Amino acid sequence: MGKIxxxxxxxxxxERHDEKxxxxxxxxxxxxxxxxxxxxxxxxxxxxxxxxxHTTVLSQECLDNTDVLYxxxxxxxxxxxxxxxxxxxxxxxxxxxxxxLHSGHASKVFSSxxxxxxxxxxxxxxxxxxxxxxxxxxxxxxxxLPPCFEVPADETYGEQFGIPEPDELIFISWFEGGEVFRSGxxxxxxxGKIFYFQNxxxxxxxxxxxxxxxxxxxxxHWARPYQKKIVYDLGGGNAPPKVSGRVER
Amino acid sequence: MGKIxxxxxxxxxxERHDEKxxxxxxxxxxxxxxxxxxxxxxxxxxxxxxxxxHTTVLSQECLDNTDVLYxxxxxxxxxxxxxxxxxxxxxxxxxxxxxxLHSGHASKVFSSxxxxxxxxxxxxxxxxxxxxxxxxxxxxxxxxLPPCFEVPADETYGEQFGIPEPDELIFISWFEGGEVFRSGxxxxxxxGKIFYFQNxxxxxxxxxxxxxxxxxxxxxHWARPYQKKIVYDLGGGNAPPKVSGRVER
Amino acid sequence: MGKIxxxxxxxxxxERHDEKxxxxxxxxxxxxxxxxxxxxxxxxxxxxxxxxxHTTVLSQECLDNTDVLYxxxxxxxxxxxxxxxxxxxxxxxxxxxxxxLHSGHASKVFSSxxxxxxxxxxxxxxxxxxxxxxxxxxxxxxxxLPPCFEVPADETYGEQFGIPEPDELIFISWFEGGEVFRSGxxxxxxxGKIFYFQNxxxxxxxxxxxxxxxxxxxxxHWARPYQKKIVYDLGGGNAPPKVSGRVER
Amino acid sequence: MGKIxxxxxxxxxxERHDEKxxxxxxxxxxxxxxxxxxxxxxxxxxxxxxxxxHTTVLSQECLDNTDVLYxxxxxxxxxxxxxxxxxxxxxxxxxxxxxxLHSGHASKVFSSxxxxxxxxxxxxxxxxxxxxxxxxxxxxxxxxLPPCFEVPADETYGEQFGIPEPDELIFISWFEGGEVFRSGxxxxxxxGKIFYFQNxxxxxxxxxxxxxxxxxxxxxHWARPYQKKIVYDLGGGNAPPKVSGRVER
Numbered sequence: 001m002g003k004i005x006x007x008x009x010x011x012x013x014x015e016r017h018d019e020k021x022x023x024x025x026x027x028x029x030x031x032x033x034x035x036x037x038x039x040x041x042x043x044x045x046x047x048x049x050x051x052x053x054h055t056t057v058l059s060q061e062c063l064d065n066t067d068v069l070y071x072x073x074x075x076x077x078x079x080x081x082x083x084x085x086x087x088x089x090x091x092x093x094x095x096x097x098x099x100x101l102h103s104g105h106a107s108k109v110f111s112s113x114x115x116x117x118x119x120x121x122x123x124x125x126x127x128x129x130x131x132x133x134x135x136x137x138x139x140x141x142x143x144x145l146p147p148c149f150e151v152p153a154d155e156t157y158g159e160q161f162g163i164p165e166p167d168e169l170i171f172i173s174w175f176e177g178g179e180v181f182r183s184g185x186x187x188x189x190x191x192g193k194i195f196y197f198q199n200x201x202x203x204x205x206x207x208x209x210x211x212x213x214x215x216x217x218x219x220x221h222w223a224r225p226y227q228k229k230i231v232y233d234l235g236g237g238n239a240p241p242k243v244s245g246r247v248e249r
Numbered sequence: 250m251g252k253i254x255x256x257x258x259x260x261x262x263x264e265r266h267d268e269k270x271x272x273x274x275x276x277x278x279x280x281x282x283x284x285x286x287x288x289x290x291x292x293x294x295x296x297x298x299x300x301x302x303h304t305t306v307l308s309q310e311c312l313d314n315t316d317v318l319y320x321x322x323x324x325x326x327x328x329x330x331x332x333x334x335x336x337x338x339x340x341x342x343x344x345x346x347x348x349x350l351h352s353g354h355a356s357k358v359f360s361s362x363x364x365x366x367x368x369x370x371x372x373x374x375x376x377x378x379x380x381x382x383x384x385x386x387x388x389x390x391x392x393x394l395p396p397c398f399e400v401p402a403d404e405t406y407g408e409q410f411g412i413p414e415p416d417e418l419i420f421i422s423w424f425e426g427g428e429v430f431r432s433g434x435x436x437x438x439x440x441g442k443i444f445y446f447q448n449x450x451x452x453x454x455x456x457x458x459x460x461x462x463x464x465x466x467x468x469x470h471w472a473r474p475y476q477k478k479i480v481y482d483l484g485g486g487n488a489p490p491k492v493s494g495r496v497e498r
Numbered sequence: 499m500g501k502i503x504x505x506x507x508x509x510x511x512x513e514r515h516d517e518k519x520x521x522x523x524x525x526x527x528x529x530x531x532x533x534x535x536x537x538x539x540x541x542x543x544x545x546x547x548x549x550x551x552h553t554t555v556l557s558q559e560c561l562d563n564t565d566v567l568y569x570x571x572x573x574x575x576x577x578x579x580x581x582x583x584x585x586x587x588x589x590x591x592x593x594x595x596x597x598x599l600h601s602g603h604a605s606k607v608f609s610s611x612x613x614x615x616x617x618x619x620x621x622x623x624x625x626x627x628x629x630x631x632x633x634x635x636x637x638x639x640x641x642x643l644p645p646c647f648e649v650p651a652d653e654t655y656g657e658q659f660g661i662p663e664p665d666e667l668i669f670i671s672w673f674e675g676g677e678v679f680r681s682g683x684x685x686x687x688x689x690g691k692i693f694y695f696q697n698x699x700x701x702x703x704x705x706x707x708x709x710x711x712x713x714x715x716x717x718x719h720w721a722r723p724y725q726k727k728i729v730y731d732l733g734g735g736n737a738p739p740k741v742s743g744r745v746e747r
Numbered sequence: 748m749g750k751i752x753x754x755x756x757x758x759x760x761x762e763r764h765d766e767k768x769x770x771x772x773x774x775x776x777x778x779x780x781x782x783x784x785x786x787x788x789x790x791x792x793x794x795x796x797x798x799x800x801h802t803t804v805l806s807q808e809c810l811d812n813t814d815v816l817y818x819x820x821x822x823x824x825x826x827x828x829x830x831x832x833x834x835x836x837x838x839x840x841x842x843x844x845x846x847x848l849h850s851g852h853a854s855k856v857f858s859s860x861x862x863x864x865x866x867x868x869x870x871x872x873x874x875x876x877x878x879x880x881x882x883x884x885x886x887x888x889x890x891x892l893p894p895c896f897e898v899p900a901d902e903t904y905g906e907q908f909g910i911p912e913p914d915e916l917i918f919i920s921w922f923e924g925g926e927v928f929r930s931g932x933x934x935x936x937x938x939g940k941i942f943y944f945q946n947x948x949x950x951x952x953x954x955x956x957x958x959x960x961x962x963x964x965x966x967x968h969w970a971r972p973y974q975k976k977i978v979y980d981l982g983g984g985n986a987p988p989k990v991s992g993r994v995e996r
Contacts, residue, residue, distance in 0.1 A: 093365065093411070095885045115364035115438055116342070133657045133678050138842045138938025143973045147658060148676075159631045159670065160645060162342070162439055167414060167914070168663060172670060172678045178646075180631050180670045180678050189364055190411055191885025226890045344636045382906045382927050387593050387689025392724045396907060397925075408880045409894060414915060416665070421906065421919060421927045427895075429880050429919045429927050440636025475641045591863065591909070613862035613936055614840065660840070660937055663914060687862055688909055 003044030004224050007062060008033050008070040012050035014202040021202050029072055029200070029207060033101075036213035037220060055081045063087055067224045068097035070216070071104045074202065078108075085109050093190025097223025099216070102200040105161075110196070113189050114163055122158035122179060130154045130199065131174040132183060132211070140222040141170050141184065141195065141215060149211045155201035157181045163196075173198060184215075186222075193223045252293030253473050256311060257282050257319040261299035263451040270451050278321055278449070278456060282350075285462035286469060304330045312336055316473045317346035319465070320353045323451065327357075334358055342439025346472025348465070351449040354410075359445070362438050363412055371407035371428060379403045379448065380423040381432060381460070389471040390419050390433065390444065390464060398460040404450035406430045412445075422447060433464075435471075442472045501542030502722050505560060506531050506568040510548035512700040519700050527570055527698075527705060531599075534711035535718060553579045561585055565722045566595035568714070569602045572700065576606075583607050591688030595721025597714070600698040603659075608694070611687050612661055620656035620677060628652045628697065629672040630681060630709070638720040639668050639682065639693065639713060647709045653699035655679045661694075671696060682713075684720075691721045750791030751971050754809060755780050755817040759797035761949040771952050776819055780848075783960035784967060802828045810834055814971045815844035817963075818851045821949065825855075832856055840937025844970025846963070849947040852908075857943070860936050861910055869905035869926060877901045877946065878921040879930060879958070887969040888917050888931065888942065888962060896958040902948035904928045910943075920945060931962075933969075940970045 010030035014021045025032055034046045047066065049057040051073075063069070069088065073080065085108045092098050092113060100110045105121065130151040134142045158179030164187070171184030183198035197215060200206045207213070259279035263270045274281055279297045286292055296315065298306040300322075312318070318337065322329065334357040341347050341362060349359045354370065379400040383391045407428030413436070420433030432447035446464060449455045456462070508528035512519045523530055528546045535541055545564065547555040549571075561567070567586065571578065583606040590596050590611060598608045603619065628649040632640045656677030662685070669682030681696035695713060698704045705711070757777035761768045772779055777795045784790055794813065796804040798820075810816070816835065820827065832855045839845050839860060847857045852868065877898040881889045905926030911934070918931030930945035944962060947953045954960070 089364075112361075113364040115338075115362040131676050131678075135657050135659070135680070136663075137658055138935075138940075138972060138974055140973045159633050160635055161633070164413070164436070164438060165416060165634075165666060169667065172657065172680075174672060174676055174678045178629050178672055180629075180672045182633070182670075187413070188885075189413060193885075225885060226887045227885055380925050380927075384906050384908070384929070385912075386907055387686075387691075387723060387725055389724045408882050408919065409884055410882070414883075417912060418916065421929075423921060423925055423927045427878050427921055429878075429921045431882070431919075437636075442636075474636060475638045476636055587862075610859075611862040613836075613860040662911070662934070662936060665912060685911070687911060 001224070001226075004040075004042050004067045004220055005044040005047075005065055006034075006037060006068050006070065006220060007047040007049060007058065007066040009049045009054060009058065009072065011073040011076045012052070013076055014074065018202075024203070024205050025207075029202065032207040033070055033072070033216060036207060036216045040217050040220070042221065051076050051079060054084055058084050058087065060087055063091045063096065064229070066091070066096055068099060068220050070099045070101065071107060071109060072101045072200065073107045074103040077106055080108055082108070085112060089113055089189075092192035092194065094229050095191035095225035095227060097192060097220070097225065098194045099219045099223060100194065100196045102155075102198060105163075105196065105198075113194060114187060116162050116164070120162040121160070121181070122156075124156040124158075124177060124179075126156060126177065127153040128156045128176040130156070132199065133172050133174065134170070135172050136168055136170045139168065139170055141186075141218045143218050144214055145211060151199050151204075151206060151209065151212075154199050154204055154206060157183070157198050170195075171197075191225065191227065195219045195223055250473070250475075253289075253291050253316045253469055254293040254296075254314055255283075255286060255317050255319065255469060256296040256298060256307065256315040258298045258303060258307065258321065260322040260325045261301070262325055263323065267451075273452070273454050274456075278451065281456040282319055282321070282465060285456060285465045289466050289469070291470065300325050300328060303333055307333050307336065309336055312340045312345065313478070315340070315345055317348060317469050319348045319350060320356060320358060321350045321449070322356045323352040326355055329357055331357070334361060338362055338438075341441035341443065343478050344440035344474035344476060346441060346469070346474065347443045348468045348472060349443065349445045351447060354412075354445065354447075362443060363436060365411045365413070369411040370409070370430070371405075373405040373407075373426060373428075374450075375405065375426065376402040377405045377425040379405070381448065382421050382423065383419070384421050385417055385419045388417065388419055390435075390467045392467050393463055394460060400448050400453075400455060400458065400461075403448050403453055403455060406432070406447050419444075420446075440474065440476065444468045444472055499722070499724075502538075502540050502565045502718055503542040503545075503563055504532075504535060504566050504568065504718060505545040505547060505556065505564040507547045507552060507556065507570065509571040509574045510550070511574055512572065516700075522701070522703050523705075527700065530705040531568055531570070531714060534705060534714045538715050538718070540719065549574050549577060552582055556582050556585065558585055561589045561594065562727070564589070564594055566597060566718050568597045568599065569605060569607060570599045570698065571605045572601040575604055578606055580606070583610060587611055587687075590690035590692065592727050593689040593723035593725060595690060595718070595723065596692045597717045597721060598692065598694045600653075600696060603661075603694065603696075611692060612685060614660045614662070618660040619658070619679070620654075622654040622656075622675060622677075624654065624675065625651040626654045626674040628654070630697065631670050631672065632668070633670050634666055634668045637666065637668055639684075639716045641716050642712055643709060649697050649702075649704060649707065649710075652697050652702055652704060655681070655696050668693075669695075689723065689725065693717045693721055748971070748973075751787075751789050751814045751967055752791040752794075752812055753781075753784060753815050753817065753967060754794040754796060754805065754813040756796045756801060756805065756819065758820040758823045759799070760823055761821065765949075768949050771950070772954075776947070776949065776954060779954040780817055780819070780963060783954060783963045787964055787967070789968065798823050798826060801831055805831050805834065807834055810838045810843065811976070813838070813843055815846060815967050817846045817848065818854060818856060819848045819947070820854045821850040824853055827855055829855070832859060836860055836936075839939035839941065841976050842938035842972035842974060844939060844967070844972065845941045846966045846970060847941065847943045849902075849945060852910075852943065852945075860941060861934060863909045863911070867909040868907070868928070869903075871903040871905075871924060871926075873903065873924065874900040875903045875923040877903070879946065880919050880921065881917070882919050883915055883917045886915065886917055888933075888965045890965050891961055892958060898946050898951075898953060898956065898959075900951055901946050901953060902950075904930070904945050917942075918944075938972065938974065942966045942970055
């Protein structure tokens, strides 16, 4: 297969309005995510989009040329353009991969694709230690990971997490305070693969951690489409189906 | 458990604008569906709603008192009020059952809850014979059904059906012209159970057929909520979770 | 529906060979489980079986009249009779419910039905506090439970748990030492429903705890068959299928 | 990733005891399957095993070096060695891919891994035309296939198929006589991926058909393990888990 073209959306608000966060991610979390992927031999183009420019950057043409889209948002979900959300959701159904990160659980794209109204969950901010347990051994997304790894401190997310039963549950996380969370989940919509990964609160340098970088990379390979854009034959009229029995070459 | 309160939404357009269809369902398909349920010992109230009055009938109070909502729509999906759609989707997440019938696959409520943009599928109108095969033996929805039953003529639906992988695949249908279709599927969103059932094109007396009436009835029992309205504790703040360890009585 | 006939298998070894355990369960864990179910208005017969008498008690006739079978075993899995295991597995495929408890994860019946060789998991014995989180809101098995409850001390089980992806993940447990575990899972085999529940190590009075008793009761209602014994028509020969289109009454 | 080492088990009975079948597969179906894979750039070794030599050929060493095992059996399931079955099932749990073909649905390896007693289904032999419909668009196994293709004649399989709910339903087949069948299904056991594909009765030249050859090839890429042999840390003792937080390199 060819190179993997990636687009990364980051709200890019906290980094510019909070000195401490800006010090952790001086070029924004989107750049940190891009850096985590950039040394992968399979990487193609990396397009960066933020709230300020997403309506122009995430054009139909851009999405048509994107294999995997990463999404990080938090405070400004409502300001994301509805046309962009529609375009993204349709492209996912046509085969584009989507990796939703941390508070992206409440983004328009994630809730629209999952059919949850809220993506609700329990949360706390108290520097809890987080242990991320692999539950789906042998899955491409966990390739190279140990059975469990530690995130020294992150925002605590906890059940009940308002998602449909995931197709595959990849990670379950343990938090010092007593919560558990389905921190890695896969879903499929149409021909498109979706991966949600919890860790990555803006106040911690989590996207620099080796295990997290590896997960971002593995997810890119897992979520990439295997086929060119899927266009469905919806039939219609009253003719019986034409069965080509021909392999597309 | 107590009685089951049901609400039935039917677009109620075809029956009034096409003589042949009006002759099959003189009081509308909603009445035929209500009649199929009315002799069940567990039945409580049955509320009937149509496109004309759905904004007032399907009020929050009505939905709060509804255990299972049936939904039939076809030509007028776009005219369904978005506020009603939001109310319905939220109530499903809180535990209300939803039974989506036939071309309801393209309704706003179904696509919003499933996260499909289109609910697309193949279709033909040619009086094909349809064989409905049970694939999920022992499921409450198939109780009392034979392994396979015939619908003498119906609109043909065919794969690919644009839905997420169902939680449970209940029926697969065979059509004379060569199509197959996942004609009975279950999904869960939040605390609410959703059942999609394909058969029931407006031009055929399908909602009078014994097997179909039994399915509508079984689906009501399966989809009813087991708990009072689910209200999720979203935590927040920075306190660790209060663990009551107390059974709610 | 009629009364629910239950059978309970307990190895019944620890209680008779360890004074402390015998003091907790003087009549055996099977009796404690029976007591948890006995005041349910829907309860029918309760048959008790132990390792010593299971070959005679769990006869074909007994299993044919059993709606839900509970299974607790630990040290003596290998001594369970293979004919009984076959009978149980076949009956589950025909519709009998099965509730597998604690170290029953390694029993012949559970591994045979799940297709795991081992049902392997991580474990520790150190009186860890266990928090049991509901993840499947609105499921019949969690009816009446709070979002989370505490088991003051139990054996620690942890991922990776060698099971296929459950049909429904009902509970995830948190342990003080850092483990997480999919402590409540449902599976279906043929027409039979299977529920695995983790808590219940022999050295703790867990089957006397209200939440656990409620779970045992809810599981009985959830796992009971909806249809009489399922007998599959396997066709054969070369005749096309006879489609009765007749509702079984 | 490196080359893919494949092993193919074929009962190899019909081809030698029925002239017509021998004329279709003069070197046996295992050779036809090998030929379908042999021109794939990723192919490594191909080991061929038959009922006569499977106890020696399918040794532990061979299985340890196998990435994907294909399995075709029909009349002689019972004669397959139980030690080989155990080795195969354990290796699948450790990550080896398994592709089960046609009447392999009743093989010991398939029933043991799925937990079905029988793998039962309906069947007829009457040269029915079979239409294979893709239901899982964008899945690697359907890459390059049209939405539907025709198998001119095959043995008819029909529901109810005695399998657990598949992780992914890939194909549904339509048969002239009225049956439908879940003809392509995926399952996961431990770290191993399993694909069942129906078409391929011994009396038809189906393994020479382009679409079927493509499916065999795609399945090889999909089922290959991503990680070296998975060895699970089962913990034990009473120490809390050692969390390396180290990426395995």
